[in-house]
Amino acid sequence: MKDIHFKVNGKNVSVNCAPTKTLLDVLRDEFDLTGSKECCGKGECGSCTVLLDGVSVCSCLVLIGQIHDVSVITVEGIGLTSNMDVVQQAFVDEGATQCGYCTPGLIVSSRSFLDGINHVPTDDEVKTALGGNLCRCTGYTKIMKAVQTAARKQLTMEETTN
Amino acid sequence: MSKQVEETQAYKDKQNLQWVGKPVKRIDGSEKVTGEQKYKTDYNYPNMVWGKVLRAKYPFAKIKSIDTTKAEAHPDVVCVLTHKDIPGFNGFGIVTPDQPVLCENVVRCTGDAVALVGAETLEAAESALELIEVDYEVLDPVTDAEKAMVQGAPKLHPDGNIHSHVSIRNGDIDKGFEEADYIFENTFYSPRQMHAFIETEGGWGMLKPDGSLMIQCPAQYGHRDKLQIARALALNPERIHVYSSPNGGGFGGKDEITVQIHLALLAHNISGRPVKIHLSREESVLAGIKRHPFKVTVKTGATKDGSLVANKVCAIADTGAYASLGGAVTALAIEHASGPYKIPNVDMEGFCVYTNNGIAGAFRGFGVNQVCTGIETHIDMLAEKTGLDPVEIRKKNAYRQGDVSSLGHVVKSSVGTIETLEKAEQCDLWKNRDLYKSQVSEPWKKRGVAIATSFHGVGMGLGSPDYGAATMELLEDGRFKVGVAIEEIGTGNGTVYAQVAAECLKCSLDHIIVVQGDTTKTLDSGTISASRSTYTGGRAIATAAPNMINLLSETAAEILDVPKSEIELANNKLMVAGDESQFVTYKQICEILLDKRKSTRVEGHFYLPKEKEELRNSGGAPHHLYGYMTHVVMVEVDTLTGQTDVLKVVAIPDAGKVLNPQGLEGQSEGGAVMGIGYTLYEDVLIEDGMHKTKNFTDYIIPTIRETPEIVTIPVESNEETGPFGAKGIAEVVMIPIIPAIMAAIHDATGARINRLPATPERIYHAMQATKKPSLISR
Numbered sequence: 001m002k003d004i005h006f007k008v009n010g011k012n013v014s015v016n017c018a019p020t021k022t023l024l025d026v027l028r029d030e031f032d033l034t035g036s037k038e039c040c041g042k043g044e045c046g047s048c049t050v051l052l053d054g055v056s057v058c059s060c061l062v063l064i065g066q067i068h069d070v071s072v073i074t075v076e077g078i079g080l081t082s083n084m085d086v087v088q089q090a091f092v093d094e095g096a097t098q099c100g101y102c103t104p105g106l107i108v109s110s111r112s113f114l115d116g117i118n119h120v121p122t123d124d125e126v127k128t129a130l131g132g133n134l135c136r137c138t139g140y141t142k143i144m145k146a147v148q149t150a151a152r153k154q155l156t157m158e159e160t161t162n
Numbered sequence: 163m164s165k166q167v168e169e170t171q172a173y174k175d176k177q178n179l180q181w182v183g184k185p186v187k188r189i190d191g192s193e194k195v196t197g198e199q200k201y202k203t204d205y206n207y208p209n210m211v212w213g214k215v216l217r218a219k220y221p222f223a224k225i226k227s228i229d230t231t232k233a234e235a236h237p238d239v240v241c242v243l244t245h246k247d248i249p250g251f252n253g254f255g256i257v258t259p260d261q262p263v264l265c266e267n268v269v270r271c272t273g274d275a276v277a278l279v280g281a282e283t284l285e286a287a288e289s290a291l292e293l294i295e296v297d298y299e300v301l302d303p304v305t306d307a308e309k310a311m312v313q314g315a316p317k318l319h320p321d322g323n324i325h326s327h328v329s330i331r332n333g334d335i336d337k338g339f340e341e342a343d344y345i346f347e348n349t350f351y352s353p354r355q356m357h358a359f360i361e362t363e364g365g366w367g368m369l370k371p372d373g374s375l376m377i378q379c380p381a382q383y384g385h386r387d388k389l390q391i392a393r394a395l396a397l398n399p400e401r402i403h404v405y406s407s408p409n410g411g412g413f414g415g416k417d418e419i420t421v422q423i424h425l426a427l428l429a430h431n432i433s434g435r436p437v438k439i440h441l442s443r444e445e446s447v448l449a450g451i452k453r454h455p456f457k458v459t460v461k462t463g464a465t466k467d468g469s470l471v472a473n474k475v476c477a478i479a480d481t482g483a484y485a486s487l488g489g490a491v492t493a494l495a496i497e498h499a500s501g502p503y504k505i506p507n508v509d510m511e512g513f514c515v516y517t518n519n520g521i522a523g524a525f526r527g528f529g530v531n532q533v534c535t536g537i538e539t540h541i542d543m544l545a546e547k548t549g550l551d552p553v554e555i556r557k558k559n560a561y562r563q564g565d566v567s568s569l570g571h572v573v574k575s576s577v578g579t580i581e582t583l584e585k586a587e588q589c590d591l592w593k594n595r596d597l598y599k600s601q602v603s604e605p606w607k608k609r610g611v612a613i614a615t616s617f618h619g620v621g622m623g624l625g626s627p628d629y630g631a632a633t634m635e636l637l638e639d640g641r642f643k644v645g646v647a648i649e650e651i652g653t654g655n656g657t658v659y660a661q662v663a664a665e666c667l668k669c670s671l672d673h674i675i676v677v678q679g680d681t682t683k684t685l686d687s688g689t690i691s692a693s694r695s696t697y698t699g700g701r702a703i704a705t706a707a708p709n710m711i712n713l714l715s716e717t718a719a720e721i722l723d724v725p726k727s728e729i730e731l732a733n734n735k736l737m738v739a740g741d742e743s744q745f746v747t748y749k750q751i752c753e754i755l756l757d758k759r760k761s762t763r764v765e766g767h768f769y770l771p772k773e774k775e776e777l778r779n780s781g782g783a784p785h786h787l788y789g790y791m792t793h794v795v796m797v798e799v800d801t802l803t804g805q806t807d808v809l810k811v812v813a814i815p816d817a818g819k820v821l822n823p824q825g826l827e828g829q830s831e832g833g834a835v836m837g838i839g840y841t842l843y844e845d846v847l848i849e850d851g852m853h854k855t856k857n858f859t860d861y862i863i864p865t866i867r868e869t870p871e872i873v874t875i876p877v878e879s880n881e882e883t884g885p886f887g888a889k890g891i892a893e894v895v896m897i898p899i900i901p902a903i904m905a906a907i908h909d910a911t912g913a914r915i916n917r918l919p920a921t922p923e924r925i926y927h928a929m930q931a932t933k934k935p936s937l938i939s940r
Contacts, residue, residue: 035197
């Protein structure tokens with residue numbers, strides 16, 4: 001057992017657990033942040049995607065002992081129903097969520113992708129960015145649109161604030 | 163006004179629809195995109211017991227003994243259960259309950275459950291599994307469905323290995339082939355596709371202090387699960403409560419019992435503590451049902467003018483170790499094996515066969531995916547032979563509403579095949595196909611464009627109960643709680659239910675709350691399967707609505723002191739006709755009703771229309787309702803490697819009136835991509851009864867990178883019996899795309915593939931063999 005201090009969604013937290021426990025299990029079991037899902041447990045599907053210091057990773061592949069002093073952002077940290085992020089709103093508007101089990105991972109990957117660009121991405125760019133997130137319901141078409149819609153809105157918002 | 167008149171008035175009044183037909187956003191969208199939506203597998207409790215299942219070590223073996231002593235001695239183990247601990251009937255299965263809850267004498271596949279462990283932690287449960295000693299006498303597995311059918315093959319079940327045999331005969335098949343100028347005969351093999359829902363099977367259960375049992379588990383028919391649990395545990399089904407919504411995807415894979423009975427057994431042995439089971443992906447691959455692999459031999463006869471005159475089909479379905487819905491899958495396959503056409507002479511039969519290859523069951527398309535390839539490929543071969551246009555041949559042979567189908571029955575419900583084909587001919591991809599085909603991305607790549615059409619029954623067919631039921635309750639805050647048991651599985655049926663309710667009651671959408679998949683709060687309304695949930699649930703709500711309108715109008719008339727006939731529904735209120743100043747709100751009505759101790763809840767019940775007579779030995783054909791669909795696709799094949807990409811898809815469904823265009827497109831796009839996976843990539847490999855495929859590392863489903871441009875152009879035939887004219891959509895969307903991709907590969911390369919998935923290797927070898935005259939199989 002080990003004490004591990006890190007940040008989750010902006011808050012300083014600590015856990016005492018085996019350092020070999022996955023970050024995903026800690027987020028779900030210790031913090032009840034169940035937006036991140038386990039689907040394959042092998043880093044193939046992206047359902048457990050979170051941001052570690054701004055970089056999107058599969059939290060099922062990260063051991064809690066590795067994230068001492070790291071800042072973790074989960075889907076809940078991107079936005080809740082009371083304060084949805086543009087990318088979350090775009091997913092709702094475009095109908096990009098069906099069963100919704102993969103959606104949190106896609107939201108995190110999309111947010112991470114949009115943080116790094118300041119243009120409306122092409123289909124190919126979105127495909128490269130979200131290639132690691134499996135979805136079995138939607139056929140991805142509306143997800144692609146949603147990311148582009150969010151990028152457009154984000155640009156408009158930036159222009160207004162500038 | 164009579165109920166009937168009120169009910170139909172809303173349908174007739176289609177010009178002024180406020181909600182139906184509009185791209186209404188999902189009512190549960192926000193919870194899904196923020197991760198706030200709780201799935202049943204998301205719950206954890208401090209005193210929770212973790213359940214694990216010991217699976218069979220061999221695909222086929224006799225159990226000589228099971229020793230649980232060491233496992234029970236593990237300090238963190240709460241209980242270890244075997245077949246001896248089952249109080250009721252040790253079996254389950256939707257139609258034939260031949261699958262043991264926990265095996266006693268024999269195991270028939272490596273997904274078989276032999277024992278259950280309940281422990282303080284997941285780790286303890288896992289290590290306890292290894293302490294259970296099972297002594298097996300290993301048997302040679304039966305791994306080939308055809309070999310399983312012959313006399314002398316080892317029997318998996320007492321009645322032999324042929325679970326079911328169905329057939330449909332119409333006309334005179336010999337005469338048909340005599341009339342034919344051309345005869346095509348080929349054999350097609352289809353893969354063991356995995357549902358690959360993102361949420362694996364799981365959930366939790368608890369025996370409550372009052373002795374009732376609660377099971378919380380994603381599932382496709384909670385009311386039926388109750389009965390299967392009750393049978394195994396010898397319980398009163400009324401004392402079992404199943405909460406089965408939402409599902410993190412299902413596609414048929416959660417139609418059968420998954421973990422429900424195991425949870426119930428554990429819950430009964432741990433003194434009221436909650437218990438959780440959540441399968442890892444590896445365990446889900448092993449134990450979960452799959453699509454039936456088929457071998458289908460098809461012989462089609464046609465005349466020079468393009469008329470199909472005879473079709474003979476023999477389909478053999480590998481159902482694995484247990485029946486589940488295998489019999490029904492095989493029956494539906496046979497019903498659809500001659501396509502949406504009027505072929506006067508048909509002879510079709512299907513066998514559903516037991517093997518030791520895992521377990522197969524319900525999966526989106528339900529047998530039609532496997533048989534649509536034969537007839538569609540033969541139509542294309544006929545077009546090639548005669549020089550006739552492939553679309554014209556399909557139009558010429560397609561039945562219209564009122565025609566006699568290949569099955570020999572008059573099709574009374576709406577039929578959109580010809581309209582979908584016309585739209586296909588007019589679409590940009592088809593009209594400009596030569597241009598598109600010339601724009602290859604590399605000189606060594608070749609493009610092909612092709613079209614295919616198919617259909618799919620809506621609802622259960624003959625011989626199975628098929629009904630819908632909805633409740634509608636006026637709440638104190640002036641909103642309506644609409645209850646339909648049919649689960650939310652991802653399709654957004656709850657949003658459609660809210661749309662239908664708001665339309666009928668003439669209120670805004672935020673006045674509707676939808677409750678699904680909760681056996682304590684909803685009436686049995688059948689499965690979320692068979693493309694039935696929009697049609698059935700929508701129709702049940704539309705049947706409950708006049709009862710609510712009647713209740714509202716009566717009370718409003720009393721409050722406003724006018725005759726009931728003068729009351730009319732207005733937006734979010736009831737008013738005196740022609741006088742907007744005289745109105746009452748729903749809230750006021752609820753107050754009065756509660757004051758008078760009157761019920762504020764109404765019900766609506768609905769039986770799906772059925773044909774009068776079942777075709778002999780057909781296993782449930784014909785259906786009364788079918789959805790129709792045409793796909794146009796473009797592929798690009800790398801001639802050096804066989805690697806194939808689908809670049810464009812035009813999807814043209816006839817699902818009747820579209821209630822929510824955004825939802826319909828979502829189904830169409832998801833179905834197209836799942837159809838691409840089926841045709842090009844997906845197969846669960848089992849050798850000697852052992853799974854070679856374990857996880858998404860070696861089971862490849864399409865990602866966003868394999869997603870083509872998909873355009874959906876609905877044809878809205880009006881189905882008189884449906885809610886506002888709707889039929890069903892969820893399955894047909896992945897069907898014609900399969901033969902369309904196969905035909906497009908042929909258009910590009912001249913190669914015909916008859917064994918799916920069409921992997922690069924198979925395509926490459928087929929291209930090499932194009933000089934040979936017949937289809938090759940490898």
